[in-house]
Amino acid sequence: MNWDALDPGILVPALLAGLLVLATHVPLGVQVLERGIVFIDLAIAQIAGLGVIAADTLGLPEGGLAVQAAAVGAALLGALLLTWTERRAPRQQEALIGVLFVLAACAGLLLLANNPHGGEHLKDLLVGQILWVQPPQLVGLALLTLLLLGAMASGLTRRLGRLGFYAAFALAVTASVQLVGVYLVFTSLIVPALATTALRGRTRLLAGYAVGVAGYVLGLALSALLDWPTGAVVVWTLALCALAAAALLRGLGLRVADEGAANGAH
DSSP states (O other), X not given: OOGGGOOHHHHHHHXXXXXXXXXXXXXXXXXXXXXXXXXXXXXXXXXXXXXXXXXXXXTOOTTSHHHHHHHHHHHHHHHHHHHHHHHHOGGGHHHHHHHHHHHHHXXXXXXXXXXXXXXXXHHHHHHOOGGGOOHHXXXXXXXXXXXXXXXXXXXXXXXXXXXXXXHHHHHHHHHHHHHHHHHHHHHHHHHHHHHTTXXXXXXXXXXXXXXXXXXXXXXXXXXHHHTOOHHHHHHHHHHXXXXXXXXXXXXXXXXXXXXXXXXXXX
């Protein structure tokens, strides 16, 4: 292990990016599981990525406002489409989300077919570049995160119904996928929420945040020490932390049940 690789100048900005992603993705993940549309983040992330690829194909400056507008616009169009399909065919919504993901992924491959750097662009889209996040990106993500958390806390997204949920989701995923990639977006959204299904309300959110923070801290540290791909390592540490949390909650639940049974026997 290379202990010198634990460079705060690289790891702290990456951790801040992960924490900002978790801030919106944990509560949104709970809603996703409740709605039974687990793969929505993959679809929206892929659509946002398609917007980035399309902007790059048109020769727009990488990372510029035009590229961001293309990504947000594509994701919002996807959100509007999913809002319409949920209203018209709610029972088929999960299947339609999967179809949309495949179509967006294939469209991206077609756009990258003649690009000599296509493989690199695709890798960046999937696994992200969290170690190379820049301060301006963190500031932009922080502002959007505050906006979305305020909208959710005030009940605005709930009052807007399906459209509010899908629009907030599209904005959150669009901002995070360009920093951490599709795989980490999906994992940050689903895994903490899945690990805490035994809990409810604020307790569930706090436990989900704890799982997410532990996963990012361990993943970033291990990837630096072992010189392994950061995104892939963080995905695994998030999953392992979730398993540990679920086992702990199950153990506590069994102990409470046993104590209740014992008290009842007396």
